Amino acid sequence: MNVALGKLNTESPAGELFASARGRLPGSGAVGEARQAAFDEFTRLGLPHRRIEDWKYTDLRALLRKIAPLAPSPDKAALALASKAVKSLKIRGTQKLVLVDGVFVPQLSDVAALESGVGVHSLRETLENDRNPVRAELLRTKLASDAMIALNAAMATDGVVIGIADQAVLAKPVHIVHVSTNSGSAAFTRSLLQVGNGARATLIESFIAAAGAASYQVHDSLVLSIGNDVELEHVRLVEDAPDAANLSTAIVTVGAKARFNTFNLTSGGELSRYQATVLISGEGAHVTTNGVNLLNGRQHADTTLVLDHVVPNGESREIFRAVVDDRAHSVFQGRIIVRPDAQKTDAKMMTRALLLSDEAEADNKPELEIFADDVTCGHGATTGALDDSLLFYLRARGLSEKEAQALLIQAFVGEAIESIANDALRELAIAAARRWLAARG
């Protein structure tokens, strides 16, 4: 833990955060330096605010105000609560990797029963392995500077580092479960998944709260490296406690002729931001990035996707749906970049928002940045209310107002869910949507 103290301003709340946490942050030497550099970056940038274009609709200085202190490592009682929460998910037949308050917990995970071709290490042990020459790289990204990515790199306590071997065909999904048991503190996790050439796999991420957890913060990063000819399907479900914050980043690179199908559903949390950057760096890849926000009360959820076509013959599809009730606020930002070499790119993006109350708000910001001349690109965005004539038809057939709305909302989000190819994963997404609808009454 040889981090130079000189640069730290412990007077600032953020500086104090890092200073008080550092004794618990794994990795020394190059890792410590990488953390310091990342923290300096965060200090320089500060919490993102509305004048930063990428954060225009999600001003963390107003919405988050401050980064909560590092969550304590879970004790026995916390692990018991976490275990209960994982069981209540009722997701069976997966290879669970459970992170509790930012700490990988092997005894709650299926580490002993991993399929062949899957290797899992904790981020902590990887960062602490002095014989690993590239361990500090795990904390670095090649992306443009972003305060929250930098903060995550500086503060990451743990996570899972998963390797899937070339040509491996997994029968069971890999399932990363983030459980929060704490109140008022923050967990910082960073996970990496490398999928070898020709492999086929599915990945589920769940974000949930144990009973009693409240006002916590989740800061997560996921780095996905997808090899050539890979088929990877990814479903991410954010069902955090109603007053929690979830600030997550996914950094994805997709190899040649790979098929990557990713779906995010955010229904929990008071404040959430999911920013995903997908770099299509191999020719002939096909990427689908769909998402759904289901929001009510005073929830604020921001899904920001960047699809970066670097090479020719890539195909990408984005379907996003937001259902916004009460005084909730949904944000969708979708940027498609087609670099000069990425000829014959075929990219489409469609975002639709459904407002269920007069005070609900949805912001859609689709952007195309096209630098190649032989491409097919398109985007569309609509915002509206439920169709009164459809509602009346359903009610005239005996459905109550809520039942009629629920059926139309399911149909509305169904278009984004339909593209999930794996039946079990699709059912998970549908079940999460139904849970939200049922909670509306």
Add this chain to the structure above:
Amino acid sequence: MPLLEVKDLQVRVEEREILHGLSLTVNEGEVHAIMGPNGSGKSTLSHVIAGKPGYEVTNGEILFRGDDLLEMSPDERAAKGVFLAFQYPVEIPGVATMTFLRTALNAQRKARGESEFSTPDFLKKVREVAKRLNIPQDMLRRGVNVGFSGGEKKRNEILQMALFEPSLCILDEMDSGLDIDALRIAADGVNALRSRDRAIVVITHYQRLLNYIVPDFVHVMSRGRVVKSGGKELALELEASGYAQFEDAAA
């Protein structure tokens, strides 16, 4: 007690009065036809009975088995046994016809305090009714009315009618957009539902439909009122002489 009693009904839509004191009594087992020119208020009457929002009832009442229908939400009316076959059934993409039918049927049964249908019982019932109406199974797998022809949409309405077994069926311009073959199939479906404990109200502009669904009573509407009532021969009279004579009567 009559099944349906409409008494001196006055209805406004956005400041304009459409119905100016309409009265109508329908008993169980009867088939009534309501005829009239465009704009006479026929569809408004059907919408107000079904509970469509946007209509303001300024006077009068609608009783269903003696209960105040205007106090009920559209779904409560459906559960009580009121069914409106829409002139233009809506398309609902993303909602599978089977899901819709089961949700609706069970919602009505639940509201009446009856047990919900189990999936096998429900499927059996739908297949039975669909077969009778010559509705192919693939139609039931599609989204509600999505990609249906005009005739298929109307048959889907009659399928629902047969499934929900309402006591009062109101058919709003069932013949619009149908060719003669489609009309015959639809009319056969309706006739199969005629029974002693069910009333049917057929709203139509043309006498043609009444060759297939023969009414017990015919009412002529003009300018928001019933201006003449009679037996089925009144429809033939209208066919011969047109609505003009009644427009004068209503003025």
